[in-house]
Amino acid sequence: MYINGQWLTADEQIEVVNPAVNEVIATVPKGGAGEASKAVDAAYEAFTSWSKKTAGERAELLMAWYRLIDENKEEIGRIMTEEQGKPLQEAIGEVTYANSFISWYAEEGKRIYGETIPASDPKKRLFVSRQPVGVVAAITPWNFPAAMITRKVAPALASGCTAVVKPASATPLTALKLAELAHEAGIPNGVLNVVTGDSKSVAGAWMEDSRVRKVTFTGSTEIGKVLMKQAADTMKKVSLELGGHAPFIVTAHADIEKAAKGLIGSKFRNAGQTCVCANRVYVHESIEKEFIEAFKAEVKTLKVGNGMESGVNIGPLIDKDAVEKVQSQLEDAKSKGAVVEMGGETKGNYVTPAVLTNVTDEMDCMVDETFGPLAPITVYRTTEEVIKRANNTPFGLAAYVFSEHLSEAIEISEGLEYGIVGLNDGLPSVAQAPFGGFKESGLGREGGHHGMDEFLEVKYISLGL
Ligand SMILES: NC(=O)c1ccc[n+]([C@@H]2O[C@H](COP(=O)([O-])OP(=O)(O)OC[C@H]3O[C@@H](n4cnc5c(N)ncnc54)[C@H](O)[C@@H]3O)[C@@H](O)[C@H]2O)c1
Numbered sequence: 001m002y003i004n005g006q007w008l009t010a011d012e013q014i015e016v017v018n019p020a021v022n023e024v025i026a027t028v029p030k031g032g033a034g035e036a037s038k039a040v041d042a043a044y045e046a047f048t049s050w051s052k053k054t055a056g057e058r059a060e061l062l063m064a065w066y067r068l069i070d071e072n073k074e075e076i077g078r079i080m081t082e083e084q085g086k087p088l089q090e091a092i093g094e095v096t097y098a099n100s101f102i103s104w105y106a107e108e109g110k111r112i113y114g115e116t117i118p119a120s121d122p123k124k125r126l127f128v129s130r131q132p133v134g135v136v137a138a139i140t141p142w143n144f145p146a147a148m149i150t151r152k153v154a155p156a157l158a159s160g161c162t163a164v165v166k167p168a169s170a171t172p173l174t175a176l177k178l179a180e181l182a183h184e185a186g187i188p189n190g191v192l193n194v195v196t197g198d199s200k201s202v203a204g205a206w207m208e209d210s211r212v213r214k215v216t217f218t219g220s221t222e223i224g225k226v227l228m229k230q231a232a233d234t235m236k237k238v239s240l241e242l243g244g245h246a247p248f249i250v251t252a253h254a255d256i257e258k259a260a261k262g263l264i265g266s267k268f269r270n271a272g273q274t275c276v277c278a279n280r281v282y283v284h285e286s287i288e289k290e291f292i293e294a295f296k297a298e299v300k301t302l303k304v305g306n307g308m309e310s311g312v313n314i315g316p317l318i319d320k321d322a323v324e325k326v327q328s329q330l331e332d333a334k335s336k337g338a339v340v341e342m343g344g345e346t347k348g349n350y351v352t353p354a355v356l357t358n359v360t361d362e363m364d365c366m367v368d369e370t371f372g373p374l375a376p377i378t379v380y381r382t383t384e385e386v387i388k389r390a391n392n393t394p395f396g397l398a399a400y401v402f403s404e405h406l407s408e409a410i411e412i413s414e415g416l417e418y419g420i421v422g423l424n425d426g427l428p429s430v431a432q433a434p435f436g437g438f439k440e441s442g443l444g445r446e447g448g449h450h451g452m453d454e455f456l457e458v459k460y461i462s463l464g465l
């Protein structure tokens with residue numbers, strides 16, 4: 001654990017397993033409520049001096065961190081592949097994506113503008129400023145061990161906040177490497193703290209601590225709801241980036257090859273373990289056979305294997321529970337009439353990319369987030385029908401529409417109840433744009449200038465002359 005610039009251990013350890021070979025590769029300290037409180041002590045102490053630095057001074061330190069991460073991206077990528085499983089090139093790509101939040105927010109911190117308001121009383125002057133909220137608690141998932149941390153910590157630190165971070169216990173090594181580089185970059189003690197350990201004990205201590213003024217969580221909707229309730233006791237600001245169940249719509253006017261490639265990129269990134277992966281594929285009946293053949297031809301080019309091997313596109317799932325969930329959805333679909341066109345074989349934590357057809361909305365894979373390399377394809381007839389079916393879920397994070405017909409594309413995009421719409425684009429996520437969901441996919445946004453607002457309080461100053 002990295003607390004107040006010091007590396008701490010604990011009586012108990014957590015084992016870190018490489019999902020490609022199911023072998024323990026490291027252990028990290030199992031911190032609890034005590035370590036969690038020490039981290040808040042440090043962050044609370046550091047907040048006064050850190051928030052008083054100029055945005056430019058904070059930006060210089062953030063960019064020193066950025067440069068060290070960039071210089072070490074191959075090493076960080078190897079750490080990530082070994083603890084999370086994604087192919088090495090994809091892991092290095094995530095490090096670059098994660099770093100883009102640091103560089104983008106280092107600059108955005110310099111643009112936290114206020115305003116003056118014309119007073120109705122000539123003897124008053126009205127001002128509005130935006131100030132850092134204070135100590136931020138960040139709790140992050142295993143599927144993007146670097147980006148889900150920097151997407152929170154970069155705007156937090158750039159705005160003048162300080163942070164305590166709890167990474168997923170499955171993937172703590174990447175987080176600890178980022179902390180090591182932050183220390184090397186000269187980010188002052190206490191500004192960034194990383195506590196590895198028991199989720200409920202660590203996060204529970206933070207949720208009860210009134211000094212923590214903001215909780216930002218990325219993970220399942222189930223846990224997001226728990227944290228939202230806990231935050232109420234001390235009225236913490238809350239940002240929640242939760243589960244998804246993305247529809248992927250291919251209309252009669254789609255560019256079939258573009259759509260097939262777009263589905264490959266969306267569905268099989270991180271072996272299907274992303275919150276914005278296509279989960280439900282809706283194809284217009286007029287192009288069903290043409291699209292399925294084009295998609296299957298692309299799937300056949302994918303190589304499954306250990307992420308450290310060159311040329312591998314799909315690594316292992318994170319653990320056996322993840323494999324069992326995919327298997328369960330596959331068996332359920334087959335029992336309800338789905339046809340397995342290809343894939344779905346399992347070996348250890350590996351699952352070959354599966355394509356299902358003759359799918360109906362009653363199948364589990366069309367109701368619950370899959371988080372694996374399973375592509376269920378169903379057909380639709382009208383635009384009104386597909387919008388209704390796509391929206392028929394508690395989730396509202398990402399959706400995709402492939403159509404070369406402008407008014408059709410706009411009609412569907414506007415009708416979808418989702419925070420992110422990839423229009424002829426299977427990979428929409430970038431640091432400069434707001435990322436977040438409608439409905440039970442979360443609250444708030446990360447990325448873009450919207451992401452900075454999550455760490456700021458608005459203060460109104462009324463000056464009597
Ligand atoms: N919307 C997004 O940006 C986004 C990004 C990545 C993942 N996700 C979602 O996250 C889920 C997969 O990630 P996961 O399995 O790590 O999610 P998870 O909710 O199980 O865990 C997320 C984090 O919360 C911690 N946690 C678990 N129980 C907790 C508790 N009771 N109190 C406090 N913290 C607790 C975990 O240790 C981990 O650090 C999927 O549903 C995926 O859609 C969403």
Ligand SMILES: O=C[C@H](O)CS(=O)(=O)O
Binds near residue numbers: 147275276429
């Ligand atoms: O899984 C969740 C991530 O937010 C996906 S992305 O890399 O931001 O698209």
